[in-house]
Amino acid sequence: MSTKSAKRRPAAEQDKMLLEALREAPGPVSAYDIIEMLRPEAVLAPQTVYRSLERLIDEGRAHRLESLNAYVSCSHPEHHEATAFAICQNCRQVIEFDDAGVTAQLKSWARKNGFDISQMTLELRGTCAACRTANVG
Known part of the structure; x- marks a missing residue:
């Protein structure tokens, strides 16, 4: 059963x-x-x-x-205005991070261009340090 x-x-x-x-x-x-x-x-x-x-x-x-x-x-207990992820295209590891400077620049661009941001999510695609190191050898 x-x-x-x-x-x-x-x-x-x-x-x-x-x-x-x-x-x-x-x-x-x-x-x-x-x-x-x-x-x-x-x-x-x-x-x-x-x-x-x-x-x-x-x-x-x-x-x-x-x-x-x-x-x-x-992965962050506190939430920020923007969510950013670094995604390894090889091992699919995802690292969540935030960067106040990048968020400020994007908000500044939006203000200057009359764009109203409702959500901000950034995804960086590439190769993580571990995969890069493994492929160098």
């Missing part, structure tokens, strides 16, 4: 399950990856996972990496 639960869970319980899955994931994951990761514990429909991910993003506990169409848990 399966131990999976097909019963409807409260949103807070689902969110907690998904956040734990994101934290335990070795890198960015898709909604379908999360479904597979949680399959031993629960039966989840894609739309349920997407709704839960949206709540986690709105609460600042998770981020969507647009260029990868994948999700990661937030």
Whole structure:
């Protein structure tokens, strides 16, 4: 007999399950990856996972990496005006960081050009130091 639960869970319980899955994931994951990761514990429909991910993003506990169409848990306990990620194209390591100077420059550009910023997410794609070092040898 399966131990999976097909019963409807409260949103807070689902969110907690998904956040734990994101934290335990070795890198960015898709909604379908999360479904597979949680399959031993629960039966989840894609739309349920997407709704839960949206709540986690709105609460600042998770981020969507647009260029990868994948999700990661937030690694900063305090949230900043802009979220920035360095994504290794080789190992898929994601480093979340912020830089007040870059944020200020982008906000200044927006003001000068009459652009109203509603969200600011920066994604840098390249090769991390570990992969670069491994490829040099």
